[in-house]
Amino acid sequence: MISASASCRRRIAFCVVIAAAVAPAGRTLSQEPPPPRLETRNLYGMTGLIDMPSARVQPDAELGVTTSYFGGFMRNTLTFQVLPRVEAAFRYSIIEDFFVGDDLFDRSFDIKVLLSDETRYFPAVAIGLRDFLGTGVYSSEYIVGTKEVLPGLQITGGLGWGRLAGTGNFVNPLGYFSNRFKDRDTRDLGTGNVNIGQFFRGPDMGGFAGVEWRPQFLDGLSLKAEYSTDAYLQEQVNGDFDPKIPFNFGAEYRFNDWFSLGAYAMYGSEVGVRASIGINPTRVTGPRDVEAGPTPMSVRPPIDSRVSAELGPVIERVGPGPATGSDAGFEASLLAGATEGARWAQAPTRLAPGAECPVEEALDVDAELGVVDGVTFLDRSGAPLCSVLLRETGRRYLDGKRTLVGAYDTAWADQPGTRTALADALAQAMDGERVTLRSADIQATRAHVEVENPYFNASPQAIGRTARAMANTLPPSVEDFEITLVEDDLPTTTVLLRRARLEAAVETPDAERTSWVDAEVLSALPVEGSFLPDYEPDRHPEFSWFLSPALPVNLFDPDNPLRADLQLVAGAQLTVARGLSTSASVSKSLINGFDDITRESDSVLPRVRSEFAKYLQQGDPGIDRLTGDYLFKVSPETYGRISVGYLERMFGGVSTEVLWKPSEQDWGLGLELNYVAQRDFDMLFGFQDYDVATGHASVYWDTGWHGMEVQVDAGRYLAGDWGATFGLSRRFANGWEIGGFFTLTDVPFDEYGEGSFDKGIRLTIPFAWGLPYETRSTLDMNIRPLTRDGGARLNVANRLYPIVQEVDRGDLRADWGHFWR
Template sequence: MKRHWLPCLVLGCATCAVAEPRYTQNDFGGVGLLQTPTARMAQAGELSVNANRTDPYSRYSVSFQPFDWLEGSFRYTAISNRDYGPESLSGDQSYKDKAIDAKVRLLKENRWLPEVALGGRDIGGTGLFSSEYFVGNKRLGDFDLSLGLAWGYIGNRGDIDNPASIVLGDKFDERPQATGTGDFNGNTYFRGSPSFFGGVNYQTPWDPLSLKLEYEGNDYQNEPQDNDQIQDSPINLGMVFKASDSVDLHAAWERGNTAMFGITLHTNFATRKAPAKSFDPPAEKVQASMPKVAPEDVQWAGVAQRLQKNAGYRVERIAQRDSELIVYGEQTRYFHAPKAVGRAARILDNSVNDEIDWFTVVDNRNGLPVQEISLPRETFREVAQKDRPVEDLRRVTEQNAPVPHQEKELFEQTLSPFTYGLGLGYKQNVGGPDGFLLYQFTADLTAEYRFQRDLWWNGMLSANLVNNFDKFKYDAPSNLPRVRTFLREYMTTSDVTMPTFQLNKVKQLDEDLYGMAYGGYLESMFAGVGGELLYRPMGERWAIGGNLAWAKQRDFEQDFGLRDYDVITGHVTGYYRLPFEDILAAVSVGRYLARDYGVTFDLSREFRNGVRFGGFMTLTNVTQDEYGEGSFSKGIYFSIPFDELMASSTMRRANLVWSPLTRDGGASLGRSYSLYSLTEGRNIDMFHNNFDKVVE
């Protein structure tokens, strides 16, 4: 018989009205107690960065909540008493383990039922700490009680026989040891003898402080790498102190003999307020009465300057069609289209007489007409003067595909062809055997020359400032052409590089059909020529596109030289934006840089402010042995508009991608532009979700 030891936890329902406890991170990352998870979830949009130390483990994790029912984490664990590898390769670096976790809510708590979740720890890593579990939570006033059953690491004590054996057979009595690195070890899931775990989180009367007590199902006698630990008690006691709205400090006494200290930095990108745009110019005020100047008498050059400085539109031309005034231009400052259109409407309203009843802005990107937005002037005036609610304006605002019009041209702006900028660049490689963090800081000079609005050259010169990639020695061997694993050579051969130097041409081929041709030095490792088509109907949630390119490998110096390797690569991609939860699904099928064929799945959640959490997975026709360590390409990413972080408006984004390993299989050609991103203005959900900004 298995031994049974379980703290008595009574799960009932609370009848008193109390403030809801804060849900904080556990030692591994993800909402929980200390060593164990709970069924609780953070609010959708939450992003947490965690670091803690419990000898011999230091854990660094990022947890994210794309939906209120789904939690994900990725983590590096440093095992301080184990070496990463041979001293000749890794020096004295400690062993680093990579892992991906996930938790799904199955049942939401109500008056009678507990909250229930199903989760997996280390489901997409080496499997050293892999575990699967069911857990439930119920509140009793200021106490939040949890009780769960876990297989694998969390349940290594093995208190009971495996219930799955009764239904699925004796093979579930034993848990195979996880093999490989970066694979999904599905043959181990829910196998072996599980254990119970549970605990309580107590929100003290002092709001910044909460206390945690847990019973864990791990006895530390089956630790990875024969690293068993002495456990004097399965009871862990800890506390969380809320140092600020975005900083939590953790401390605990675990295993009856070991201290834990940690810190969590967190924010919620769905609910947080962006900084006040104190560096933006104030929007023009709508005057009490309309001007007396007829459209043909307006000094449109001055209006174009105001549209550039105050509404962010680089005006191409201004025209009139009957009682409609049309501005053609490219947005350069405001991330949210309603804000830009509202500011433009104020400027136009203050410039022309009552002969004009409608204001239309045709939004172009690099010469591509993306959408046209039309506002009725009188309704806009009343809303801007706060005489009517903004919803009245939303109902009558039109968003259409741009089409040619019979119109009278009032003004045309001369193209200013040359622009440039200087910025700081950063590249990194995390968790490799050569060093936990390899990095490079560069000074980047970017430039663009437009021969026409839809024909331009762009390039970059990059000067190395600080770089420790000379430590990178691991070549990550595989049986595929080395299209990505020459990382050290590309990062260290030259101190001055030319990552991009290319020519681009775009064209609207039909009302909803776009085309692009490009050629040159497309990214740091490949040059080439190619073309793309995209069909994206206005007002629809779907789009389909195709891209085909001939690519040739560049010299390590990243100048104008080329190596011998070349490949024809391309994909057909389907996009679909689900009508709920702002989910974008993309599936690409085609040929990759290493001449392997396969499919890439990409799933992301975009919040109303433009913040995007997503993940991708690529499966190709190469075997695991051919691919090498990691088995297949996968990763997660965060895309955060700088507009959410800065006191001035900007259209730029911070794109953070984490992929466990750099490998040659499933590698796509990097490009500066894609038609789907250039036509992002056709995302009608984003427009309407932020329509209230039309009065800002």
């Protein structure tokens, strides 16, 4: 549905095999890889020939979906280029008549590691495991090399074990090193466990080969031929498949970067077809930035320009000298604000703007006022015509004008209503930038604002637009900009920016790097209680609602592998105070797409998830969620949550959580405790006679390596079992996230049932990736091969880490390229 007792030595052995495969890649990382290009896929959905693999991989982060069919075998495969050298796949296959009249619905996982790149004289070399986690029907291992011998012409050769040794070309040479490699252990077949006992084992080994030609005269066309070592022995015994020859031939055509088709002559007896769709989170899908850009940032004039505007050109006439006795009619007066004992005068003249400065007349002002250090002359319009420096003491006055920040007028900060008016103007300016001002405290030299980012996928874009609005609205004396991001009413991260540094960086080639280096990232304070904000609109109570269609999907049921149900979902939320809210969501089926689910649960554990079909069928209409929630901060680094009510479709009760996650570091710790009861199947207000205390301690770590993030949750699950969930995901700067997880608990594999342990794939697709405008909405999917009861965790809607994970220092740095957009 989209929504463990085993040998420890076996698990360790599997890790050793993977480590041995990845380790040689480290020695070749210094080599320059070839330019990334889209490679062709085989009928298993992996990069390869036709039925055989190759040593090619896809461009980094390429995500593909492949459907293929021949001879009664349908394979549906989701592949992902996890790292530049690691390709992985999840496959759902339908094999007709595999059990003498009964079809087999098979789930399997593959992985391939590129050990070395192709060079002038040597081929690329890869090692792979096919169906290493699953029933083992397709279980095989291989080492393969691929070399381009002429432009567009490449050859492939490899050695295979398991199914790829079906023709038995050679004796397995590993058997000479250890007798255990002579026999292929089949104890884990059909269990869904990692098939450690099969890796590179068996009496025989097969040698496969193939060729691929991409004609230069027709871009997108690929012609293939291969010698296959898969004899399809089981399918011959139980089904009607009858391979005549071990050769396959095919033609493929790639229409564009995302779609390709292939047709094949298979084993001299069948015709095969393949269709593949490929997308890449790093590729731009269409026109971007079609909306109006940010308002240009106003820059204060440089210090010398401000001095020039006040004093005009400064001319040195050092030395008192005699007065000239001019009758020009000066009415000189001393200026207030001269510093360090300097005396400065101002004298209006009847001279026109641009006239020659009356330098000698400065001596008359000196005589009239009794020793001054400098004089500023004003023309007939009242603008400064020039200034004359008479004594060295006057330089103190000039230097103060050039260097003192206080040269900007700060008297406005003490005027009643001025700060409030500025905050109102700032809120209006930020609305024009699609950023919401939550509160503002404006002082003479510092301004602190809390902002919400409801629109931009990259938080630095909201920060940059906020900084622009502040520079364009606030008086010149405000030098420090403190911008706090607010997510779900939680102040998360504060970014401190220096206005002068931003002004120096704007519209320069190095603006992105300079603005990041000058920014300071801090954990936001829980509550700003040290001041009364100049702007904090009374937003509460605040009410919002939605009404939208939904398309839940039920996958991998052998009776019907794909079911969908069109539903109408309505929801509302009432926020009564900051962080305190109540929310509800109800759904109604429109086509009853799940009514034909007939399989009953055979679980020996408390049936906390395996009876999901009853909720789908009887909970129509049903209350998906009805909770009261309080989200708060205990300290700058510590967040808290309390949720009470019908927490999800199957359970209700109390859920509490605390998260320690400083914004400045890339890891955090969490603790969640829950006490819940199982809801009635009708998903209304009743409960069944099952309750459980559950909870987990969690570790979150953003490795900073290719966007990889690790999450480990250890504790008690809904069925009362104890264990841990291990998750690894790759998150991209544009919001894409792709990852996998598995859970091992104290439930023995045979008691868990089919699949042996919980595992699955997580996928987050940002809508902004495929649209020409910005939005923070995403499509989130959890794909599990099976829904069982072991390792089942509560589905809480507002866990804390997803709220704060995208606004720490590491994520802001990754997205900082959007700051000036």
